[in-house]
Amino acid sequence: AAAPEMIKIEKVGANQNVALIKLNRPKALNALCSQLMTELSSALQTLDADKQIGAIVITGSERAFAAGADIKEMTNNSFSQTFSGSFLSNWTDISKVTKPVIAAVNGFALGGGNELAMMCDIVYAGEKAQFGQPEVNIGTIPGAGGTQRWARTAGKSAAMEICLTGNRVTAQEAKDLGIVSKVYPVEQVVPEAIKLGEKIASQSPLIVQMAKEAVNKAFETTLQEGLHYERRLFHVTFATKDQKEGMTAFAEKRAPNWKSE
Numbered sequence: 001a002a003a004p005e006m007i008k009i010e011k012v013g014a015n016q017n018v019a020l021i022k023l024n025r026p027k028a029l030n031a032l033c034s035q036l037m038t039e040l041s042s043a044l045q046t047l048d049a050d051k052q053i054g055a056i057v058i059t060g061s062e063r064a065f066a067a068g069a070d071i072k073e074m075t076n077n078s079f080s081q082t083f084s085g086s087f088l089s090n091w092t093d094i095s096k097v098t099k100p101v102i103a104a105v106n107g108f109a110l111g112g113g114n115e116l117a118m119m120c121d122i123v124y125a126g127e128k129a130q131f132g133q134p135e136v137n138i139g140t141i142p143g144a145g146g147t148q149r150w151a152r153t154a155g156k157s158a159a160m161e162i163c164l165t166g167n168r169v170t171a172q173e174a175k176d177l178g179i180v181s182k183v184y185p186v187e188q189v190v191p192e193a194i195k196l197g198e199k200i201a202s203q204s205p206l207i208v209q210m211a212k213e214a215v216n217k218a219f220e221t222t223l224q225e226g227l228h229y230e231r232r233l234f235h236v237t238f239a240t241k242d243q244k245e246g247m248t249a250f251a252e253k254r255a256p257n258w259k260s261e
């Protein structure tokens, strides 16, 4: 595939086992046009299959994580085009990644930019970050999960307020609403996200994948089904070498040596 033009990909961390994807379309505040989204999906797919990589961090610039879907690109889209082409349905590729994906958000996370952050597993934010769904201001509604993920995470009242007014919330408010897990000074967000990625990447990739799948089940099913699914996956860990290694290493008071088997 041709080298991406709108994102930058680096391997970072002491063991080079964290991938850092930087959205890099500064003139448009990282508006998520179709080329950028295609490059992002393709990078994520490649990194998901890369055995060296244990976690992926997605970031933007200090000014903007991403200011949403590209408004200029879609202004003249017709209904039949968007409907028959299932416009934006490819965005869900991001939530199919099996490895942990961390969003490191500075600046604007608006519309599709916020939806992209919410598709990630963990969101860290800089103090000046701003989150919102401003689609209503331009005669449309969120189309990549905004109404659903705000509602499930922050509850009905907050979701309605965000989606019906287009008002933005601060990093601290987003944290209080459960969208963000930690807030840092601007320049520390990416290093902290990488540190988090390194911590996750130091665990057994196989077991981490199971933990991610189990947590995600909580958003898809009833509590009863989710608890059953979790317990079955817990049982599955006993079929792995890493469970034997982890528990043996604990008893021998040494660090485990994961095999991802």
Ligand code: CAA
Pocket: 027, 028, 029, 031, 032, 067, 068, 069, 070, 071, 072, 073, 088, 108, 110, 111, 112, 113, 115, 134, 135, 138, 141, 142, 143, 144, 146
């Ligand atoms: N699409 C296309 N271009 C965008 C963009 C977007 N979403 N957001 C910003 N840009 C462009 C601007 O047009 C401008 O380009 P020019 O220099 O060529 O004029 C450049 O980025 C810088 O933006 P501003 O001059 O507007 O910067 P600002 O600091 O004054 O304002 C802002 C920043 C508040 C984020 C403002 O740019 C803004 O409101 N952007 C649009 C936000 C928005 O409505 N997002 C939702 C999009 S719809 C969507 O995402 C649907 C979905 O659910 C997937």
